[in-house]
Amino acid sequence: MIEVKTISKSFGEVQAVKGVTFCAPDSQVTALLGANGAGKTTSLRMIYSLITPQSGQVLIDGIDPCKEPEKARSLLGVLPDTRGLYKRLTARENIEYFGKLHGMSDEKIKSRTASLVADLRMEDFIDRKTDGFSQGQRVKVAIARALVHDPQNIILDEPTNGLDVMSTRGVRAFLQKEKERGKCILFSSHVMQEVSAVSDEILVIHDGVVCASGSEQELLNQTGKDNLEDAFVHIVTDGEGHE
Amino acid sequence: MNKQILTVMRKEITDNFRDRKTVMSSIFMGAVFMPVMFVVLMNFVVGMQKDKAEEQLELAIKGIGNAQSFISFVKTKGVKVNAFTGDAKKAVENKDEEAVIIIPETFADNFSKGIPAKIEVYYDASAKGAVNVTQKRIKSLISEYSRTIGMTRLQLRGISPILLQAIIIEDHDVSTAQSKGAMFMSFLPYVLILGLFMGSMYLAIDTMAGEKERNSLEALLLNPIKRSHLLIGKLLATISFGLVTLIATIISFKLAMPFMPLQDLGMTVDLGFKNVGILLLILAPLAVMAASLQTIVATYSKSFKEAQTYVNLLMFVPMIPSMALMFMPVKEKLWMMATPVLSHNLIINQIMRGEQVAPLSIIAAIIGSLFIGLILALVAIKLYNRESLLFSD
Structure with a gap:
């Protein structure tokens, strides 16, 4: 709340x-x-x-x-107005980075990422470097990394x-x-x-x-x-x- | 160490290591390109000087018939004489000949009368390198001939030629082989410091201005990590790139040493393990200063390009003491040893001259640059904590 x-x-x-x-x-x-x-x-x-x-x-x-x-x-999980990703990292690495900053364990990050990938339909590009992603792909990754810690x-x-x-x-x-x-x-x-x-x-x-x-x-x-x-x-x- | 700091540091290193441009420009340029370029240049210059000095001298002479005795003198000195016809000035200007000697028709006449006889030498004093060697050799040949003839004339008149020499100069050059080498190596402090600055430059720009430019800063700041920790992680990544470049530069210089024509220049520069150790010991703390300084400058920029311009300007800072010391030697004092960059120049120069570096100097240099480096790091953290960080455009 x-x-x-x-x-x-x-x-x-x-x-x-x-x-x-x-x-x-x-x-x-x-x-x-x-x-x-x-x-x-x-x-x-x-x-x-x-x-x-x-x-x-x-x-x-x-x-x-x-x-x-x-x-x-x-x-909190926040998708701000600016949603730039790290271009030289894959979508998964972008999400993992934020998970680690939230102090999550590797297994937790892995299972949570898997469920976000399924929910947001990111299977096709999750292991690609984010350089050249479409707007839609970028927003999905940005949402996933913002919510990697499953905030209330x-x-x-x-x-x-x-x-x-x-x-x-x-x-x-x-x-x-x-x-x-x-x-x-x-x-x-x-x-x-x-x-x-x-x-x-x-x-x-x-x-x-x-x-x-x-x-x-x-x-x-x-x-x-x-x-x-x-x-x-x-x-x-x-x-x-x-x- | 704090786990989050490590996470940030590891991410920045992986991220930037994937950027070929960063790796090339920092590590490659600093560590490989510089020493190689130096070896090549040094060999080229020394080789050219040496070749010219030892090579058989060929003289283009106009009017050979006018001075038979001079020509035979020159030939006994192992010089090859080529008859020259045409315009001497043009031939030198067009670089067809390095130098041309003209013996006028009046030569024999004046010579036999005992009046100074004229020999004209055409050369281009502004020409670089080898031509100057040729020109000097020609002049010394002619004066040697002139002296020989002059002495003979005096002896014929029963006067001792010794009288001509009122004063003798006796040279006492106290410079050792090493200190001559030091003159040639006085660029080394600058190259090492520059390598350090170049190594951390791209990381500082990418982790600060780059984060703004690719619009990832706001999302990053929303993670539950203290901004100071975030900055420390970034700074550590930046410092580590500087250190890697520094170590690589020192190693490649050590490897390049045998290929430098130091012996030909009569120098011995000792880069043994002890001196390499001292170099590392005093330069490593400087990495903190370089990275913090670059990070501070990069915080103020909102784009990669802008940051690059400012950070590049920073490269001139370590150049100032190096340049100054090249032209005006100073007597080392303790406060100088505690001044970053200046102390590094002085100590590296001492090593190059083969002098013992006082332990106190090394300690002062380490403490001095660590102190300044940490203060700058605190300033960087302070700046990163500003609310306006995101809106500084």
Whole structure:
């Protein structure tokens, strides 16, 4: 479970996040929906303690990442916005490296990698050097290495960005499966269909604050619209339909 | 040691070892190319000088008939005389002849009257190497002839030629064979230090700027490992590449020694096991300094190319003391021995001159460079801990 209490952060004069509060429980997919520059990535980076919030608090299964960063990180599996791999290493070696940094034993890494390979369908390229991988192959490896330690909490920043239909479906099915295993999944996106397809709870983030939340149906009811895109526009423009 | 640090170090070494460019440019360039190039160049230069000095001298002379006695003198010295016709200046300019001698028609006349007779010598003083040897030999031949004739003339007039020599110079060169060798070998400290810098350079760039460029840094930082441990692992990998290159360079120099024409230059450079040991002992701590310095510079760069530019500039740092010492000899003092790079230059020069290196100097050099190296490593860790590390573009 990820709890976020009024976190904020500014870079110089720009206040990127101004008091974001929410809770992402286990066995649920929570989506952060927002336009580019709404504060999604900065919020996520504070949650996975890459940057320190100027105010507020984050709790990962009750652990404060500011106080115990290493412990909090071991409870998290994160697919960040940037997902570069080590090109001279094979996909398997990329995953193993992160497994070792998590302090896993060789056997554990081996069995976990095998199950990730099966779930994400990476059999064809798992032992190839990652140089020249397609976008879809790269994202799969990046997800696998992020989740090699089988964390309870999964954070993904725009997970299907740049993926084709088949890869997107593969990733969605994988997330669904992880949810059924009782994981807490938090992801950010600016793609309506995506959010609509996989999330149980939607947090609309705009201008550094969460301005609406609820299931897709609840958001449609609140705004009186019949699709998520119209509802989103309604929410971020205060019902005016334009900025 | 911490297991995570080892994991990082092992990964960086494997990763970079697979990059042929890194291995070639660091280990090969530093350790193999430099000594080989040196052996080849040294042999070439020495060989050329020697050949010219021993080779039968051939003289192109215009107006042979004008100075029969000079020609026969020259022939007794084993010189082959070729008659020359044509434009002397052009022949030298076009490099058809290294030098041309012209004996004017007035020669015999002036000679018999006892007036200084003129011989013209055409040569190109700006020409490199062998030509200068030929030119010197020609001039010394002519002055020898001139002196012989002059003495004969004085004796004929009943004057002792000894009177001409008011002063005798007696040379006392105190340089030993080794210290002459040292002049030739004064490049060695620089080559060894350069090898060290070259060896760790690519690792520093790849583990820092490379990680940013291939967008893998953020994911790496999300692992439950302290950033300081992460950096120490990377630094250790970088240092190890520097050390490997250093050891390879020293070994290949030792192997190359027999092929260097040191005997011909009258030098003996002793690279026995003791001296090799001293070299390793004083240079190894420098690897910490080189790697930390390069890592610091690479942290500030966001791309491989940018880092490469800055790190390459760093190579000039160890060049400064080497260059300075080549031109101005100093008397070694203890503070100098504690100054990294400077101390290495001084100690290596001492070894090359065949002097005993004081143990205190070695200790000072080791402590001095380790101290500076560790401070720089701490700075690198501090920089790596910054939140803005990811956003420094």
